[in-house]
Every structure is written in structure tokens, then in C-alpha cells.
Amino acid sequence: LSSDSLVQLHQLLQIKSWLEHPNNFIFSGVVKTKDEHDADNPVKPFPDKEYLRKVISVVHESDRVFIPKSRQIRMSWVMVLYALWVAMFHPHQAIFIQSKKEEDAASLVFDKKMENSRMSFVYHHLPPWLKNMVTVDTSYSKMRFSNGSIVWGIPEGGHIIRSHTASLVISDECAFQPEFENAYTAAIPMAKKIVGLSSACGGTFFGDIVCEVI
Secondary structure: OOHHHHHHHHHHHHHHHHHHOHHHHHOOOOOEEEOOOOOOOOEEEOOOOHHHHHHHHHHHHOOEEEEEOOOOOOHHHHHHHHHHHHHHHOOOOEEEEEOOOHHHHHOOOOEOEOOOOHHHHHHHOOOHHHHHHOOEEEEOOEEEEOOOOEEEEEOOOOHHHHOOOEEEEEEEOHHHOOOHHHHHHHHOOOEEEEEEEEOOOOOOHHHHHHHHHO
């Protein structure tokens, strides 16, 4: 085999592995995030932690998941990476990432430049051959993939969700969304998978459900 053929074979084997499970992609080394605490080397592979692998596996295998979190445990990051895996490797997926305000959601998906938001940052730093395989168009709070998938960052509430069919809905810091219960109720009949994550806040819909389960 020529060197070009060997490279193509290696890439095909990588894609085959990444399709088999999201952990194989997220912890492959090609997925890079930014570490604001490291001024000298801020762009680095997403850390391979056993608890993160377990979270991804549970999310991948479940239809409804609520995740209590604290700061610095990378739950928002890992959900953005899971959403990117769904979008890139599964055609025609409609993925909604919801936060209290549209600008908060845009900071998770896309905001003006690829470097500004989490998902667009990760996509921007993928290998060129992979980006050529699945290209992307962007607008404020949206990433549209050439395979027909879309990721849309939306503000709280159920009005947008209610009018669409979703493959995946991720609600970030949902305990601090006054309209989260309404959004969750709207999403139940039309979303294949719903993930809620937040600092658990007592006296909220999210907090009550998390405390019930625990």
C-alpha cells in the first residue's frame, strides 16, 4: 500500500471506532478543549477521566438523565462533546442546547467566531481531514453540518422545543431556569433524549427530582 492509502486506511479505522461509542471519539486525543488556567498551553486534549467516561456511557444509553454538578468537573464540556459526536457521526440529527439566556446558549454552540464558544472551538481544532468529511456552516447560536444535522443553542422555555422534533435536548444549569419545568414538559413528547444538568438547587423542579432520585 502507498503512504496515502495507509493514511486513508488509518482514518477509516478511526471513524469506525468513533462510530462505535462516543467515548472512543471524545477521548481519542483529536478532541481538544481550552484550559483557561494554562496560559502557556491552553489548547489540549480533553482529559481522560473514568468518571467522565461513565457519565457519557449513562447518557448514551438513557432516554432521560438529570445530572447534578459542581464547578470544575467538566459536565457542561462533556455534554457539548457528546452533542458534537451525535451531530458529526449521525446524519439529520436535531440537537438543542438550552440555557437561561440565548447568549449563554450561544457560548456553548457558536458566537461570532469559532474560537469563542465551546462546540465551535472543538470543531475548529479537529483534524482538517475530519472537518473536510463533515463541514459546517455557522450563524449566531447555530451550527449546521453538511450531513444534515444541526445544533441550536436556545434560551429557556418550551416555545422553540414545542415546535420541533429533537434527537437530543441538553439543558444546562436548568435549576436556574425559571421555565425549565415548562421546557421539560414540552420536550418529553418530541425529544428522543433529554439531559438536564445543573448545580442542584433546592426548591426547584430540577432540584426536587434530583433529590427524589438520590
